[in-house]
Amino acid sequence: MSAAVSRPVTTVCLMGVGGQGILLAASVLSEAASADGLMVKASEIHGMAQRGGSVVSTVRFGERVHSPVSKRADYVLATELLEGHRGLRLLGDGGTLVCAVSTVIPPGSVLRREEQYPADLAAEAAARGVRIVAVDAEALAREAGTAKAVNVALLGAASAVLPFAASSWDAALERAVPAKIRAVNQRAFALGRGAVADEVTQAG
Amino acid sequence: MLSNRILSCSDELLQDSKRTNDRPDGKGAVNRAGMDTLFLMGNEAIGYGAVRAGAGFACAYPGTPSTEILETAATLEGIRAEWCVNEKVALETAVGACRAGVRSIVSMKHVGLNVAADPLLTLTETGVNAGLVIVSADDPSMASSQNEQDSRNYARFAKIPMLEPSDSQEAYDFVAEAFALSEEFDTPVLLRSSTKLSHGRGQVLQRERVEPPQVEYVKDITKHLMVPQWARLRTRFMLERLVRLRERAEESPLNVIEPGTVDFGIITSGVAYQYVKEAFPDVWVLKLGMSWPHPWRKIAEFSGQVSRLAVVEELDPIIEETVRMLGLPVIGKAAIPADGELDQDMVCEALAPYLDAPAPERRQPVFPPAQRLRPPAQAEDLPVRLPVLCPGCRHRSVFTALKRQKLAAHGDIGCYMLGADPPLDALDSSLCMGASIGMMAGFNEALGRKASAAVIGDSTFFHSGITGLISAAYNEAEGLVLILDNRTTAMTGHQGNPGSGVRPDMTEGPSIDIQALCDGVNVRCTTIDAKDYGAIVEAIKTEVATPGLGVIVAEAPCALLVREKSGTVLVDDERCNLCGLCLAIGCPSIVPEEDTVRITDSCTGCGLCVEVCKRGALTLEPTPVTGGVR
Numbered sequence: 001m002s003a004a005v006s007r008p009v010t011t012v013c014l015m016g017v018g019g020q021g022i023l024l025a026a027s028v029l030s031e032a033a034s035a036d037g038l039m040v041k042a043s044e045i046h047g048m049a050q051r052g053g054s055v056v057s058t059v060r061f062g063e064r065v066h067s068p069v070s071k072r073a074d075y076v077l078a079t080e081l082l083e084g085h086r087g088l089r090l091l092g093d094g095g096t097l098v099c100a101v102s103t104v105i106p107p108g109s110v111l112r113r114e115e116q117y118p119a120d121l122a123a124e125a126a127a128r129g130v131r132i133v134a135v136d137a138e139a140l141a142r143e144a145g146t147a148k149a150v151n152v153a154l155l156g157a158a159s160a161v162l163p164f165a166a167s168s169w170d171a172a173l174e175r176a177v178p179a180k181i182r183a184v185n186q187r188a189f190a191l192g193r194g195a196v197a198d199e200v201t202q203a204g
Numbered sequence: 205m206l207s208n209r210i211l212s213c214s215d216e217l218l219q220d221s222k223r224t225n226d227r228p229d230g231k232g233a234v235n236r237a238g239m240d241t242l243f244l245m246g247n248e249a250i251g252y253g254a255v256r257a258g259a260g261f262a263c264a265y266p267g268t269p270s271t272e273i274l275e276t277a278a279t280l281e282g283i284r285a286e287w288c289v290n291e292k293v294a295l296e297t298a299v300g301a302c303r304a305g306v307r308s309i310v311s312m313k314h315v316g317l318n319v320a321a322d323p324l325l326t327l328t329e330t331g332v333n334a335g336l337v338i339v340s341a342d343d344p345s346m347a348s349s350q351n352e353q354d355s356r357n358y359a360r361f362a363k364i365p366m367l368e369p370s371d372s373q374e375a376y377d378f379v380a381e382a383f384a385l386s387e388e389f390d391t392p393v394l395l396r397s398s399t400k401l402s403h404g405r406g407q408v409l410q411r412e413r414v415e416p417p418q419v420e421y422v423k424d425i426t427k428h429l430m431v432p433q434w435a436r437l438r439t440r441f442m443l444e445r446l447v448r449l450r451e452r453a454e455e456s457p458l459n460v461i462e463p464g465t466v467d468f469g470i471i472t473s474g475v476a477y478q479y480v481k482e483a484f485p486d487v488w489v490l491k492l493g494m495s496w497p498h499p500w501r502k503i504a505e506f507s508g509q510v511s512r513l514a515v516v517e518e519l520d521p522i523i524e525e526t527v528r529m530l531g532l533p534v535i536g537k538a539a540i541p542a543d544g545e546l547d548q549d550m551v552c553e554a555l556a557p558y559l560d561a562p563a564p565e566r567r568q569p570v571f572p573p574a575q576r577l578r579p580p581a582q583a584e585d586l587p588v589r590l591p592v593l594c595p596g597c598r599h600r601s602v603f604t605a606l607k608r609q610k611l612a613a614h615g616d617i618g619c620y621m622l623g624a625d626p627p628l629d630a631l632d633s634s635l636c637m638g639a640s641i642g643m644m645a646g647f648n649e650a651l652g653r654k655a656s657a658a659v660i661g662d663s664t665f666f667h668s669g670i671t672g673l674i675s676a677a678y679n680e681a682e683g684l685v686l687i688l689d690n691r692t693t694a695m696t697g698h699q700g701n702p703g704s705g706v707r708p709d710m711t712e713g714p715s716i717d718i719q720a721l722c723d724g725v726n727v728r729c730t731t732i733d734a735k736d737y738g739a740i741v742e743a744i745k746t747e748v749a750t751p752g753l754g755v756i757v758a759e760a761p762c763a764l765l766v767r768e769k770s771g772t773v774l775v776d777d778e779r780c781n782l783c784g785l786c787l788a789i790g791c792p793s794i795v796p797e798e799d800t801v802r803i804t805d806s807c808t809g810c811g812l813c814v815e816v817c818k819r820g821a822l823t824l825e826p827t828p829v830t831g832g833v834r
Contacts, residue, residue, distance in 0.1 A: 018591060019764075046697070050764060051622060052792055053591035085586050107589035111787070111795055112627060115587035147805065 009062035011070040012162070015087045016079035017105050018052045021151035024176065025077065026057035028155055029162075031172035033061035036164045041068040054083060077158050079137065079150050080105050085118045093129035097121075098158040098196075100137035100150055133161060133196055140191040149188035152177070156192025169193075239410035246401040249372040249408050250339055251276025253379030254309045255283050258416035259337075261301035261650055263287070263294045267313030268348035269402035270341035274311055284649060288642070289675040291316035295323045295338065296639040296672065300614070300646025302336040303428070303633070304655070305419040307383050308646070311339035314353040321358070322636045324392065326430050328362040329438035330635065331390035334419040335383035341397040344518045345545040352543060354519035359394045359496035363446045366394040366496040367458065368474040372406035378493065380414050381458065387417065389445055389452075396495070398518060400475045400545060421612065421647075428633035429615065429624050433590070440577055447574075450497040458493030461506055468559055469510035471503065471523050476516045476546055483552035498526045504569035507532045511563035514539070514555055518546055530571065533564040593622045595793040596808030598734040598760035599688040602659070603630035604789050604816065605741045606686065609748050612647065612656035614640040616664045618695045619762075620688055623659065628790040631659060638668025645672070645681035654682040654748065662718065663693035663701040670721070676753055677727050684747045685755045687718055688734070690762040698765060722755050734760035737815045763808060771809030771826045775801055779821035786813040786822065 012029060016022045023044055033040045038061040045055055058069055076087030077098045084099035091097060101121065109115040118124075125132045135157040141149035152173075159169050169189070177185045244252065250273045254262055262285045264274035278285035288294035291312040298310035312320060317340045324338070340355040359366035367382050369375040375397065382393040426434045453459055469488040472480045473495040480489060490506040492498070503526065507513050514535040515524040524536030539554040540546065593600050603623040606613060607630050615621055615631035616639065624631035635643065640658035647656045660669045665687050676683055692706075693699040700706025705715035722729035730747075732739045740758060747754040780800040787794055793807035800821075803813075814822040 017589065019594075050697075051591035051594065051619065051695075052589075054589040082587060082589065086584070089584075105792075106795065107587050108592060108626065108790070108792065109587050109589075111792075113796070118586055 009060055009065050010075070010163075011073045012059045012061075012075040012077065013073040013087060013090055014057045014059065014077045014079075015083040016055055016151070017083065018055045019050050020055070020079045021148070022055045022057050022079065025079070025151040025155050026059050027176040028152065028169075028172045029059050029158075030061075031176045032159075032162075032164045032168045033059065035168035035171040038062060039065045041065045043068040054086065075158065075162065077154055079103060079154055081121065082107070082117060084121055085124070088121070088124055088128060088130060091128065091130045095128075095130045096133065096161055097125060097130050098133040098135065098154060098161065100154050101134045102136040103138050103150055133157060135192060135195060137192060140195060141188050144188035144191055145184040149185055152185040153188040153192040156189035156194075157196040159189070159193050160196035242408045242410065243405055244372045244376070244408045245272060245403060245405050246369070246372050246375045246397055247272035247341075247403070248276040249375035250309075250311070250379055250395070250397070251280065252408065252410070253376040254337070255280045256376065256411060256413050257380035257383045258307050258414045259283055259309045259335075259379075259383065260306040261298065261308040261646065262310070263297050263308075263646070264311040265289070265291045265294050265316055267291075267316050267341075269343055269399045270311050270313045270316070270339065270397070272402070273309075273339055273341075277309070286649075286679045289671045289678070291320040292323060292638070292668065293642040293672050293675045295320040295327070296635065296642030297646035297649075297675065298336055298338075299323065299327060299332075299635065299639070300643035300648075300656075301650035302332045302334045302646075303643070304421050304647045304650035305334050306650040307335045307416050308650070309337045309339065309379070311341070313349065314340055314342045314355050315349065315351065316340070317353075317355055317358055323639055324358065324362050326435075326636050327392050328364050329430055329435055329442050330428050330633075331438075331441075332386055332392060333421060334416065335386035336392045337379060337382045337386060337395055338392055339395045339397060341399070341402045342519065343399050344543075345399070347399050352519060354522065355394065355396050356496060356522045357520065359396075360522070362392075362394075363442055364391050364394060364496075365389070365449050365453075365494060366396055367493060368396045368495040369401060369493070370473075370475055370477040370491070371401070372404070372408050374493065375401060376408045377411070378458070383414075383416065385452075387419075389449060391445060391449075394496075396474060398475055398545075404475075423612065423632050425624055425632065429621070429631060430634055431621055431624070436581075443575065443577060446497060450499065453494050453497055453499040454501050456494045456499070459499050459502055460491045460493070461502070461509070462489040462491065464488035466559075467511045467563075468514070469506055469512070470514045470516050470555075471506065471527065472516040473523065474518065476518050476551075479546050479548040479551045480516050482548040484555070492523065495523075498523065500526070500530060500569075500571055503527060504530055504532065504571075507569065511566075512558060512561070514558065516540055516546065516551055516555075519543070530569040531567055532569055533567065590625055591622055592625060592792050593619065593628070593790060594763045595791055595806045596763035596766070596810045598763070598810055598812070599690065599758060600628075600789055600791065601734055601737045601740050601812055602686055602688055602758050603628050604812065605737065605744050606630055606657065606659070608741065609657075609744060611654070611684070611748070614643040614647070614656055614658045616640040616658070616660040616669070618661040618664050618693075619690075620659055620661050625790065627788050632656070637664055638672055641669050641672030641676055641683070641685055644683045644685070645676035645679065648682040649679070654684065654751075657684040657686060659686045659688065661694070662687060662689040662691065662703045665718065666702045666716070673722070673727060673755070674725055677725055681753055682751065683753045684744070685753070686744075687755060687757045689718060689757050689759045691759075692762050692765060694762045694764065698762065718757050722757075727753055727755055729755040729757065731757040731759060734758040735810070737812060763810075769807075769809055769827050771811065771824045773803045773807055773809060773811070773814060774823045774825055775803060776821045776823070779819045781819065781821075783819070785816050785818060789813060789816060
């Protein structure tokens, strides 16, 4: 908990497609930061959020946080590949993108062939000096029991790079996830965390 | 330096009556065009003025002191006049009529403008088509009202122009000015009256009828359908329009400087102008006939003409605040009462002590700098992802069926606005909660046929669609109202409403039956299952062919609440020729491939795509009931 002292404000943007559970993921992340003893502010988009449009939630934490929003992010967690591309634009050199790269939901304009789904996330990230944590969150969610848990599987992956204690994440899942769907989400979280922790260990 | 006043109405009137006085029938003088000079109440003058201005549609809810405006219009040729159930519906109905291409005027008392504020504050973004004039009659001193309100606040709030006549002749003349302004600037225009104008009488010299320009209705959702992406652009239009309107106010012949012979100036508007002229015939006067937005340079110029400046206005210190904002010393509500009606004695008494008081030190006006607008959003190099109707939303059937008819479709607030997006493209407009039915009524009445339909959700219908329906029924409007009943307030997160009967604590109260409600107000109503596409197509076809007003209630629960996968759609790649019929329903679960379509996991098996496919390339395989997680 003492880790909170003198840490600057960190901005995490959670990005995805309406209906993917961005609000729930943001809520778990906020609870985790709070359990870690940090001040947290969050900004969400409601109303249209379940209707398949682009959705962004911002969570900011640190010793002292004033504004709930920021145009720049330190971390972007994207539950869909195109939204990951969108998220890159919020990240600067040294930023981290945790992206569900296997989840591709083409928007209407792409389906109608008016626009192109972007290619090559890795190259663009490299050009921007952004570190990518690529996760097959959909497979992990399925393994946990429901494809709908992409959001929490991705959050599990992000937990391996975000600076909170494991116990804070556990407490956050307990607080923010409704009892009815908690077990499956705890499994998805663990699988996501394991996948990235392995990767980080191998790389190290 | 000084503006020449346009030939004063009263001067012209005097000349005319000298020339042709005393007709044997005692009906008063006849002017050069052979038209009667009438002795009219301000409200009657507005009614006559509307017809003279070429208005073809008038509506209102009665309220003292505004009532006689519509009553007068109803007695005149060439204009359809009707009462609506309230001021909100009246404004929405007038919006529909002006969209259809007919100059329209809607009148109400000041408190009625509160009721109409919801459509007004978005109408200022969409603008009009043919001109639209809103008359609000204030009642200072509350001769017949529960409160005092200064309607000028709404002009400022809505960022629209206001004209303020000061006598019956101006009431008559300003209506045509208001319509011209409305069309030139694509804005609703407020015309403010007050009790003494509305219920005072004076001679009115009739003028040549104005032939309004022919205006066609053109579908343009970027202008008429105020979802966030378009409303953001229209907000910018509205703010830029306000700047142009201020420039117009600087030059408008309605804003007149009348020179005086004593070193004292008064800025005034509306009926207060008459009290000023009677109390102080020798002072300089700046009369603001166009009283919003204020002409800053003209006010500063006027201030420079005199050593001492006062503002005389009934109710709120609206002009006074502008003068003070310009940094100019002024006598305002410190002398003139802020409540109740004024009269010449009150004005005389209030300002007399200041006439010989030492002049304040002269100051240079300080003009506000131009407002900064947000820079236009840069188009992103990534595909946009707009909200869409959910996979499995059975109300998609209604939009698909509606598109087969050649009808304009007035939409409403909530999920069903998403029917406007490509490829559905099924809606023309959306203004505010409950506006669709009133707009449909006005649109169809203006064109004299069933030219448009209204599309509204169940919760929005309960919010304020019911009043629109009753108004349309009362006025025998042609129309087709589609109520898409998903038994919840879906867009905000599935709250209860009187249809579902669900309360915030999730207990169930009584449920209101929309079919029974329509039966109760004697409106033809058919309730159908939104899952039955064939029945929807038939019902809409039948309604369009049947004269009068009809309602179709399409029932299907919100797909997000049901969340069931009732089947799997299989694609026969041999039969599919990628004709696009299934893609046109706008379902995000259907993805075009090279020469066939693919159905994604998000498909709920609703089967609409199977029904629209003409080649039998799609089949629905029902899911056996398992009760498992999908």
